[in-house]
Amino acid sequence: MEASIKDMNIPFNKPHLTGKEAHYMYQAVAEGKLSGNGAFTKKCQHFFEERYGFKKCLLTTSCTDALEMAAILCDIQYGDEVIVPSYTFVSSALAFVRAGAKIIFADSMKENPNIDAEQIEALITPRTKVIVPVHYAGVACDMDRIMEIAEKHHLIVVEDAAQAIDSYYKGRPLGSIGHLSAFSFHETKNIISGEGGLLCINDEHFIRRAEIIWEKGTNRAEFFRGEVNKYGWVDTGSSFLPSEVIAAFLWAQLEQLDDIQSRRKHLWNLYHTNLLPIANSQSPKFALANIPDYATNNSHMFYIVCNNLEERTTLIKHLKDNGILAVFHYLSLHSSPYYQDKHDGRALPECDRYADCLVRLPMYYDLKDEEVIKVCNIIKDFVYNK
Ligand SMILES: *Cc1c(COP(=O)(O)O)cnc(C)c1O
Secondary structure: OOOOHHHOOEOOOOOOOOOOHHHHHHHHHHHOOOOOOOHHHHHHHHHHHHHHOOOEEEEEOOHHHHHHHHHHHOOOOOOOEEEEEOOOOHHHHHHHHHOOOEEEEEOEOOOOOOEOHHHOHHHOOOOEEEEOOEOHHHOOOOHHHHHHHHHHHOOEEEEEOOOOOOOEEOOEEOOOOOOEEEEEOOOOOOOOOOOOEEEEEOOHHHHHHHHHHHEOOEOHHHHHOOOOOOOOEOOOOOEOOOOHHHHHHHHHHHOOHHHHHHHHHHHHHHHHHHHHHHHOOOOOOEEEOOOOOOEOOOOOOEEEEEOOHHHHHHHHHHHHHOOEOOEOOOOOHHHOOOOOOOOOOOOOHHHHHHHHHEEEEOOOOOOOHHHHHHHHHHHHHHHHHO
C-alpha cells in the first residue's frame, strides 16, 4: 500500500534536477573539451553578465573559491582587517583569513540576520581593507549605506551573495553592487551544480588580474583571445575554474531559472500565508522573516525565529517526531573553536540570538503544497497544544 502523505518524511532539502543536466554533460563529453573555460563555461558566464549586468563573471569550483579569489584581488596583507558578520557561513571569513587578514566580526540587525550597517563605521581602523556583506536567505543588506561607508573610508566591498541569486536591492541585482561578489551553486542553493560558484567583478580594474588568478597565475585567457603570442606565469593564482562537465550541468539549471524561482516563491508564500496568523497572535511563539522595503525575496530559505533556545529545541524535536526535518543554522563565528581566541571579545548579541533561535523549514523545488500545509499544521499544533 502506498504511504499516505501523513506518514511521509519530509527532508530539509532535495536537490532539484531540471532533466537536461545529463544531456548537456554528455554533450560536453562528446565534444571532447572537458577542462574549464570552454563553450558551456562561456555560455553560463554570458548568461549572468546579460541578465544581471555584472561586468565580468568567472565560474569557480565553489563560492568559497570565488571568495578566495576576491581576497587575492583585494591584495590582503598580513594584519589587514576585514569586517564580516559573525552570523554567516565559515567561508565568508575563512577566505580572508587564509590571505592573512584579521576578521573584525559585526553584529546582525534586530530585524533580520544581515549585518547591521549602522554598526560598521565604529569597527573601521586604519588597517580596515574590506567589508563583506552577506545577503542572508537571499535578502539584501542595506547596500547604499554600506557602499557609502566604503567610499568614505576607501574600502573594498565583497558581497557574499552565495544565497542571493536572482534577488534585488532597490531594483538592482544583488552581486552587482559591491566591487566584487561571490555566488554559490552548492546543491543546497536555488541553482545548483553539485559544487560550484561564481565570481562577479563589477569594478573593471580587477578584471585582468582576476582572469590570471583564475587560470593558475598565467595569462592563458589573453593568449586564447590572441592578445599575446605566448603565455606564462605572471602572478599568483590557483586552479579556480570548474570543468566543462560542471558548467554543462549548471547550464541546464540556468535555462530553467525562472521556473525554479517561481516554484520556490510559491512555496515560500504558502508557508508565509499559513504561518502569519500564528506569528501575529498574542504572545507569539516565533517571528517570521522581516524583508525590508529595499529588498526582494528570492525564496532561498524559509525560516522562523523562536523566542529562545529551549523553545527552538522543543519545536525541532516536535517536527522531527512528525517526520519533518527542520534545522537550525550558523553558530556565531566569533565564538567558534577556530576563531574565539582571535576575536577581540566584543559581545554580538543579535548573532547569538539567531544562532540560538532561528529554524529553517523544508524548502526545495519538489516540495509539495500539501507538505507545506502539513508542516504549518504541525507548527500550529505545537504552538496551541503544547
Ligand atoms: C553556501 C555558502 C557559502 C559557501 O558556498 P560553497 O559554494 O559551498 O563554497 C558561503 N557563504 C554563504 C553565506 C553560503 O550560504
